[in-house]
Amino acid sequence: MRLARLIDWPLFEARFGALYVEGAGRPGLPTRLMVALHLLKHMDGLSDEAVCARYLDSPYVQAFCGESHFQHALPLDRSSMTRWRQRVGAERMEVLLAETLAAAERAGAVAEKHYERVTIDTTVQPKAVSHPTDSKLLQRGIEALARMARKHGITLRQSYRRVARAARREAARLHHGGKFREAEARVRRLRTWFGRLARDIVRKMAGNAKAKAASAETLGLINRLLRQKRSDRGADKLYSLHAPEEACIGKGKARTRFEFGVKVSVATTNAQAPGGQFVLGMQSLPGNPYDGHTLAGQIE
Structure with a gap:
């Protein structure tokens, strides 16, 4: 509930409102509902199915999603989350990341000085596919x-x-x-x-x-x-x-010689803020590029 009060929910209405048209097709789901479910999904590393199940179990989750009374039925289908991500696109999804940092500043968990130095590293995001033969x-x-x-x-x-x-x-x-x-x-x-x-x-x-x-x-x-x-x-x-973007990537790990997935670059705060380490940016890097060549794009 404290986190919900720190987030600027009207910001998402303003940024995503252009994606919806009045009177065309089925009415869209509330923007706050979809944004809140995605924030919870990534906070706890949940699948779409798991975060939808949590919505039905917890009145706190429903209040975070903007409900005033407890709901006994799910107001969306699980596939609606996939379609919403496809509609919003990767660039607009960065608005969610930016608002998490703004909310952290309002709460005093991070300050401007913590953005002066960043740590950037690449890793592999494994794809949910079986071992290729x-x-x-x-x-x-x-x-x-x-x-x-x-x-x-x-x-x-x-x-x-x-x-x-x-x-x-x-x-x-x-x-x-x-x-x-x-x-x-x-x-x-x-x-x-x-x-x-x-x-x-x-x-x-x-x-x-x-x-x-x-x-x-x-x-x-x-x-x-x-x-x-x-x-x-x-x-x-x-x-x-x-998943044609999948590549065979070796990162020199002792436990896993090769991983099948997509290389990603992660930028975080370098100094330890009062609220911990914060992610400042993430990029997907299809094609398994050389790590040094990805640095300029991530800094930008």
């Missing part, structure tokens, strides 16, 4: 192509979905048993089916401009996957179809 990636590609064909009404000679699942399981079993040559044979078979299916779809989609435009991004990823080799390195290596 060739057989798994090829099988996911076959499933993605089969879904694309079904969506656009394309009749396939064979979808290969059933045999691809069996080949992936067999490759995993053989790798686990140390029979690497037999496992690689299954992977080559998956790659053959994948290329055959991709060529079949591209031929039958040639006269459908609308389908080609709608599937251009997916087909681009499919072509990258068909061209890449196991020995490829760098930003062009594809590790996940639904």
Whole structure:
């Protein structure tokens, strides 16, 4: 309750108001509700589902979100938080970070002098994806192509979905048993089916401009996957179809030699303020750039 009184809630109405239009579609959810849920989400490191569950459990959370009476039903769907983030965008989301610092100043937890020196470091934000393997990636590609064909009404000679699942399981079993040559044979078979299916779809989609435009991004990823080799390195290596920004990053950690995710840069206060150390800026750095090249952008 004390924190709610320190935050300038009308500021968010003014900054995000341009994103909403009167009388167009379903009425938008209150801005304070969405901002408060995202502040709580990041304060405690919660998922969207967990912060929505906490809203129903705690009258303090509901008061923080602007409610005057206890609510027994959730006023939004969990997916509304994802759509709200997409609408607001990364640049406007920085308003939330800036207001946390302004609220800390009003509370006396941080002063102007604590901003004079900053500490900047990079780390890896792991993606919530399973460990990438060739057989798994090829099988996911076959499933993605089969879904694309079904969506656009394309009749396939064979979808290969059933045999691809069996080949992936067999490759995993053989790798686990140390029979690497037999496992690689299954992977080559998956790659053959994948290329055959991709060529079949591209031929039958040639006269459908609308389908080609709608599937251009997916087909681009499919072509990258068909061209890449196991020995490829760098930003062009594809590790996940639904998260193509994912990279294999080694930060010299003893416990984890490689991590699969996206490099992020974090700037914090250097001096220990009365309220602790405060985050001043964060950046996502797709492509695994060299740490020294990210310093100028983070300082800015």
